[in-house]
Amino acid sequence: MSQPGPDRQSGHVGCSLTLEVTAPSSIVIQIAAARRPAVTISERLEVVNNMVALPAQELTGAAGGRQHLLHVQPGSVTIEYDATITAGPGTPIRVTDEERVAALRPSRYCPSDRLTGMALSHFGEIPTALERVRAICDYVWRHVMYMSESSGPATDAVDTLLSARGVCRDFAHLVTALCRAVEVPARVAAVYAPGLALMDFHCVVEVEVDGHWQVWDATRLAPRPTLVRVATGRDAADIAFTTVTAGRAELRSLGVRAVAPGDLPADDHDRLIALG
Amino acid sequence: MSQPGPDRQSGHVGCSLTLEVTAPSSIVIQIAAARRPAVTISERLEVVNNMVALPAQELTGAAGGRQHLLHVQPGSVTIEYDATITAGPGTPIRVTDEERVAALRPSRYCPSDRLTGMALSHFGEIPTALERVRAICDYVWRHVMYMSESSGPATDAVDTLLSARGVCRDFAHLVTALCRAVEVPARVAAVYAPGLALMDFHCVVEVEVDGHWQVWDATRLAPRPTLVRVATGRDAADIAFTTVTAGRAELRSLGVRAVAPGDLPADDHDRLIALG
């Protein structure tokens, strides 16, 4: 019986960002792997503003997520993040009452209250939450086409339902909104996704099934077992990798890295998988 | 061989309206049966404003429709319309090039350009226009619930798709928008509908099939062969039975009458039927 070696147990994720800042600005970044009970993170975060290393203030986010707040001066900002992730077996996490209540509310990009009628007429008769989620993910997978640059920052789940095209966040928003509309608590997560065809930050959905959070991805673009959670929230408004909260800054370049421990696992996109 | 008697050949339609007017107003009413080649109309229109008979100026509308323009003083307005309609066999009417172009454009309540993606993903693969129309009418019939007072004057086809409920105009708007989105010219018609369960003005769809206008009704609430056309247009903005174009007036009561010549015909809501 061979033991898996250390190379197979540890995944490597990271990213490189460059921003152009044109006014003194406050920027929140969400790029660090979330702290989770079964996950060990060895990481490095470096922020340089006009050749000077800058401290990043860590704020607490949902589900172990961490936001880093930067106060930067006009000029260039480069951000480097690298982490080695050693994860134990992905054990499902219990949904708290507070989380359940929040995950049923409509949100900016998942206005579940606007499409309740459509959701009920298509999925309302399906008896169990699990079957409803499967039917919703299947519907979105069949009817929405993945197309780069087919949506913008203001695109919401209704827009995606109507245009029938989008990127990962649009798939996640539509699945989330439809789930909430049929009383299945749902939230989104930004993740590193080893195996993603065009490497980038990825966005998936977590829904409550039998009291635990389970992850779904209607894009089917990366296997779910090796996803690495970064940020968790109601929708893209909560989990953007950069948010300028004051001042003015623009993203100039972005590179994302994600390598799984060992071979990429298979994923039939149908069974229950928990996001670490 | 018995000949059908006169009672069986002539339908009777009409309506009674009362408006309360609180400022000198201009009101357009569309309640008279449209003039059509194969239709003979014997009618009476009476407008009384504060006990005084008022002339109604007839304006020309699309597809033989007639608008009546009233200039009224504050107080009460009562309108009585009655017509005996003798219709020949319902022969399909050719679609003109001008009509086809107009019937493909998005309109206020049928914003076909907003739901093109959804329409193509659901109905775009169906080869013929006729089959696409049938699939669309069937989809709307199955997924939208008829419910009185479930929509308002600003409700459009997207709202109806999302809420999955509506009244006859909402069914007509959604069918029309979906048809246009898959390149089937479509327009709406206000009609008298003998046999309608709760008698009222009714609203149906005309689409082009093989060069001719054919009528569809996804509510399935009245047989199509005995419908009597009143007004024809892009959507409800064009065919409202009353529009206040200046001043201020409110509808106080409405009664609609529609009796078919002879027994009500059967309608499987699937075959081709032309609106006279």
Next chain:
Amino acid sequence: MSQPGPDRQSGHVGCSLTLEVTAPSSIVIQIAAARRPAVTISERLEVVNNMVALPAQELTGAAGGRQHLLHVQPGSVTIEYDATITAGPGTPIRVTDEERVAALRPSRYCPSDRLTGMALSHFGEIPTALERVRAICDYVWRHVMYMSESSGPATDAVDTLLSARGVCRDFAHLVTALCRAVEVPARVAAVYAPGLALMDFHCVVEVEVDGHWQVWDATRLAPRPTLVRVATGRDAADIAFTTVTAGRAELRSLGVRAVAPGDLPADDHDRLIALG
């Protein structure tokens, strides 16, 4: 020098709710006064489901708010809440970094990203945050008409901007969305409002001015100094007084009580006031 007597120091707030439940349901209520550093609360919460007293599970909310989770059986539910509030001087509360980031994000009913252009063109040139907030509250006060039942649960700030009418939550949503769009952190609060003309739950806005939360009310319907905070959140999705998270229940009656300690204070609706 006379000391204010106990009658003048303590306010009294409370409410009575009746719900009709038609399926086993989970209901979240937010009706209890928030726990705040300078506030002493003496309270009583009674829930009765079909004549049987029911325990209410307390969940933690933002800014000292408390949600109560009820699991109820079909039949009737009556809820009685009464509290005596003794508040110290209303000292402004510091805005944390986490709160600031969240209060700048667009939300379901305050889609600030959709009206950024309009907000900047009307208020973007105003130099300080305080002056921008005053101009926004003044604009909403002048252009939006308070009208009962003029909006519904799906109405958002854009709808209110367009319809120019609404109730307290609509005023709060529009002010909040406009503030966020010009980079002023803003959130909403449900409050008991002594002096409110038609007594009901009330909804106001908190914005960051010079690092502290300050309260604004563009309806001008109740003085701000005697408001009692209940729930705090991004918009009405977070602070509804009842949310059915599973099952089916409908509100049958609601009575709200709010009496200030002593005479109602004056409020020019322009100066800085902190919500306790």
Next chain:
Amino acid sequence: MSQPGPDRQSGHVGCSLTLEVTAPSSIVIQIAAARRPAVTISERLEVVNNMVALPAQELTGAAGGRQHLLHVQPGSVTIEYDATITAGPGTPIRVTDEERVAALRPSRYCPSDRLTGMALSHFGEIPTALERVRAICDYVWRHVMYMSESSGPATDAVDTLLSARGVCRDFAHLVTALCRAVEVPARVAAVYAPGLALMDFHCVVEVEVDGHWQVWDATRLAPRPTLVRVATGRDAADIAFTTVTAGRAELRSLGVRAVAPGDLPADDHDRLIALG
């Protein structure tokens, strides 16, 4: 006393279009100067599909406009239009009852019924139609920024109000929607616009003032007296210079030409001017 010579009396307008067609298609073009009582047009229209000259079927449009219907095969289509326009003095045209009724209805891109409240709260107190129109044009001019490529084909007047940016059609849609909302009949016109900074097709508004159509342009990008009317309609859905009604075709290049007779006239963008 010198008479103006022929060079000063005749304007020259025209355009060159190239389309790439990938399926047998029907295309409607609206590029020819409208036939008007006081206007003499000497013109040439050439359509070439894969090196073969193609006939263009002329359809009748509103206000003397002409649509040309083309049935084309896959490959390239080039369209050349040139016209010499000799216009008499621009005498205002009477508004017919049918036109007035149609120009008060909401339309796809001018959903006046959605912003009635906002329009009334900003402009409803202004006594005369002319003053309301001036106030609306001034509001749009001050609050909306002209920005190329800031809108798309689905952008409507509400989107423009919110984003506060747009191109000529967006300015025209917002003015039109606001006018209709305060009971001023309004429609849009596509025009050739001598003097337009970046030469292109231009879009302006016609509103009824004292029974006649008068032209307004809240972009202020070209003088109104030398505009040449092409197409007239409810909004951009009616006046697009190309519409593919069946098949698939994409615009590859567009060049527009417009030269005024003589020097460009001054325009204060405030007085009454009729569009020929």
